Amino acid sequence: MNDFMMQANLLAKGNLKSNYGGPFGAVVVKNGKIIGRGCNCVLKNNDPTAHAEIMAIRDACNNINNYDLSGCVIYTSCYPCPMCLSAIVWSNIKTVYYGNSKEDAKDIGFRDDFIYDLINNIDNNNYFDLIEIDRNETIKTFEEYKNKEDRIIY
Numbered sequence: 352m353n354d355f356m357m358q359a360n361l362l363a364k365g366n367l368k369s370n371y372g373g374p375f376g377a378v379v380v381k382n383g384k385i386i387g388r389g390c391n392c393v394l395k396n397n398d399p400t401a402h403a404e405i406m407a408i409r410d411a412c413n414n415i416n417n418y419d420l421s422g423c424v425i426y427t428s429c430y431p432c433p434m435c436l437s438a439i440v441w442s443n444i445k446t447v448y449y450g451n452s453k454e455d456a457k458d459i460g461f462r463d464d465f466i467y468d469l470i471n472n473i474d475n476n477n478y479f480d481l482i483e484i485d486r487n488e489t490i491k492t493f494e495e496y497k498n499k500e501d502r503i504i505y
C-alpha cells in the first residue's frame with residue numbers, strides 16, 4: 352500500500368473509534384513530506400464542511416502559512432465530494448489520489464451522487480431556490496474590487 356494512502360486510511364480508521372465523523376481521512380503532501388492531515392470531523396465540530404480533505408487543506412495551509420498549495424498533492428481515502436473537489440481546486444492542488452469510489456461512499460450512506468445530480472441540474476432543481484436579489488447594489492463592491500490596485504487574486 353502507498354505510504355501516503357496508508358496514512359489517509361489510518362485517519363479514516365481512527366474515526367471508526369472516535370466517531371468524529373464518517374470514515375474518511377486525507378493527507379496533503381509536498382516534496383514527499385506530509386504537510387497536512389485531516390479526518391472527517393463533521394460530528395465532532397458540528398460543522399458540515401469539516402470533511403477530511405478540507406481539514407487536511409486547512410492544516411496544510413496553517414502549517415506553511417499560505418493559502419496556495421501549488422505543487423502539493425492530496426491522498427484521500429475516498430473520491431472527494433463536490434465541496435472537497437472545489438476546495439482542492441481553490442487550493443491549487445492538481446493531483447488527487449483516492450482510495451474508495453463515489454459508489455463506495457453511496458453504498459455506506461453518503462449522498463455525494465445527489466449533490467452531483469443537483470449541480471448538473473442547478474437551474475431546474477427542486478431542492479432549494481436560487482434567487483438573485485439587489486445585484487444593482489452588490490455589483491458596486493465587485494466593481495470597486497476590480498479597480499483596486501492592490502488586489503490579490505487567489
